[in-house]
Amino acid sequence: MTELRPIAVQTIAAGIAGCVCSFTVLMLKFLSRYRSKSAFGLDDVLVAVAWTITIPLTVSFYIQGKNGMAYSMNEIPLDVYLTGRQWFWASSWMYYLALGLSKLSVTVQFLRIFITPKTLLVSKCTIAFVVSWTIISVCVGAFECVPVARYWDKTIAGKCINGADTFLANACMNILTDFVIIGIPVPSLLKLQVGPAKKMGLLFAFSLGLVVCAISVARIPMVTLAFAAGKPGNLSLMLWSTVELHVSIACACLPSIRPLFVSFLRFAGIDSYLKSSTKSASGPRKSQYYGGGRNGTGGSAVVSAAGRGKVEYIGWSEAMLSSSFLIVPIISPDVAAWP
Numbered sequence: 001m002t003e004l005r006p007i008a009v010q011t012i013a014a015g016i017a018g019c020v021c022s023f024t025v026l027m028l029k030f031l032s033r034y035r036s037k038s039a040f041g042l043d044d045v046l047v048a049v050a051w052t053i054t055i056p057l058t059v060s061f062y063i064q065g066k067n068g069m070a071y072s073m074n075e076i077p078l079d080v081y082l083t084g085r086q087w088f089w090a091s092s093w094m095y096y097l098a099l100g101l102s103k104l105s106v107t108v109q110f111l112r113i114f115i116t117p118k119t120l121l122v123s124k125c126t127i128a129f130v131v132s133w134t135i136i137s138v139c140v141g142a143f144e145c146v147p148v149a150r151y152w153d154k155t156i157a158g159k160c161i162n163g164a165d166t167f168l169a170n171a172c173m174n175i176l177t178d179f180v181i182i183g184i185p186v187p188s189l190l191k192l193q194v195g196p197a198k199k200m201g202l203l204f205a206f207s208l209g210l211v212v213c214a215i216s217v218a219r220i221p222m223v224t225l226a227f228a229a230g231k232p233g234n235l236s237l238m239l240w241s242t243v244e245l246h247v248s249i250a251c252a253c254l255p256s257i258r259p260l261f262v263s264f265l266r267f268a269g270i271d272s273y274l275k276s277s278t279k280s281a282s283g284p285r286k287s288q289y290y291g292g293g294r295n296g297t298g299g300s301a302v303v304s305a306a307g308r309g310k311v312e313y314i315g316w317s318e319a320m321l322s323s324s325f326l327i328v329p330i331i332s333p334d335v336a337a338w339p
Contacts, residue, residue, distance in 0.1 A: 001066045001067060001080065002065075002066060002067065002068045002070075002071055002076055002080060004065045004066065004070075005065070005070035005071070007070050007239070008061075008064075008065030008066075008069065008070045009065070010239060011061050011065065011238050011239045011242070012058070012061050012062050012065060014239050014242050014243060015054070015057070015058035015061050015242045016058060018054065018058075018242050018243060018245070018246030019051075019054050019055065019058055019246070021246060021250065022051055022054065022246040022249040022250050022253075023051060025249070025250045025253045025254070025257070026047065026048065026051050026249070026253055028253070028257050028260055029044070029047070029253040029256045029257055030044070031260060032256050032257050032260040033256065035260060041108070041109075041112060042108050043104075043105045043106075043108040043109045043112070043252070044105075044256075046101045046102070046104050046105040046108060046252075047101070047102060047105035047249060047252045047253060049101055050098045050099075050101035050102040050105065050245075050248075050249055050252075051098075051249055053094050053097055053098040053101070054098055054242075054245060054246065054249070056090075056094060057091055057094045057095060057098065057242070057245075058242070060087045060088075060090055060091040060094070061091070061238060061242070063083070063084075063087045064084045064087045064088055064091070064238075067080050067081070067083040067084035067087065068080045068081050068084045069084045069088065082152050082153055085151065085152030085153075086152045088152075089141075089142075089144075089148075089151045089152060091238070092141045093137075093138045093141035093142045095241055095245060096134065096137035096138050096141050096170065097134065097137075097138050098245055098249075099134075099174065099244070099245055099248060100130060100131075100133070100134025100137065100138075101134070102245070102248040102249045102251075102252045103130050103134075103177060103178070103181060103248070103252075104127060104130050104131065104134070105252040106181055106251070106252045107123055107126050107127050107130060107181055107184070108127065109252075109255060109256075110123040110184055110185065111123055111124075113185070113255075114185070114188055116188065118187075119184065119185070119187070119188055122184055123184055126177070126180055126181060126184065129177070130177055133173055133177070137170050137173075140161070140166055141166070144160055144161055144163060144166060145158055145159065145160035145161075146158050146159055146160075168220065171216060171219055171220050172220075174216050175213055175216045175217060178210075178212055178213045178216065179213060182210060182213075211247055211251070212244060212247050212248045212251060215240060215243055215244040215247060216244060218240060219237065219240050219241065219244065
């Protein structure tokens with residue numbers, strides 16, 4: 001085995017820190033579900049499985065670092081190199097699987113939030129595409145070479161597809177699907193009859209996935225350079241890949257945390273100030289999207305996606321609370337849907 005070089009240490013540290021941070025956000029998501037007495041759904045299962053995969057993925061970074069992945073071939077024994085390549089092979093398809101599951105979690109949440117036929121149709125089509133592409137990515141990553149052992153041992157007779165093309169195709173498709181997923185809620189949000197500031201707050205909250213897109217774009221030059229240098233196991237590439245994955249998992253959890261966030265603000269007494277300062281500005285509102293509320297003084301009636309025909313109410317001042325902080329959507333996937 002080899003000594004860990006600085007870039008290997010950084011990659012392992014990023015993996016551990018990412019696991020801790022994304023696990024914290026995941027637990028907040030589950031706590032929010034529990035406190036709001038909302039049923040756990042498929043989106044929760046998907047993001048939990050995605051996070052679970054990050055554990056062996058992070059372990060693989062350590063093993064790769066200890067088996068020459070930051071070294072050139074002429075610096076290490078052949079058996080050490082082969083071990084590192086085996087774990088790099090495993091990490092590639094684990095990454096594809098976890099990233100695909102995190103994207104599915106976000107898209108499945110849309111089925112709980114929105115009720116318009118067009119939005120549901122686009123969401124279902126996106127789910128079908130992401131499922132198909134994830135299966136393809138995992139299979140191509142696992143069977144890039146036939147037999148599989150040729151991936152790490154080129155002395156074995158067989159055939160391999162172009163690894164650089166595979167990585168680039170996956171990177172480009174990840175960016176495309178990210179933009180599609182981000183764009184799904186935009187038409188419904190733009191139709192909401194609320195003020196520009198509130199609308200921008202909602203758009204911002206649903207656009208947090210752009211951070212994942214930015215990281216995916218940043219990975220593309222790294223992929224090209226790594227394969228051009230003959231080092232597809234480049235640890236800088238792994239570093240950004242693990243950051244991308246954990247940010248994606250965190251973004252998949254954020255929409256469900258809103259009830260917990262509002263409870264925290266109430267506990268801190270911050271919402272009292274916001275409600276008093278926005279009370280006069282809220283006033284009675286009626287529109288095709290928001291009803292007059294329970295007493296016609298600003299409560300908003302919306303149809304629940306979980307139970308068609310059931311009407312839920314959200315106080316207008318509470319809606320102002322979340323949009324003012326630009327953190328999470330006005331209406332959580334636990335509670336309601338936009339028409």
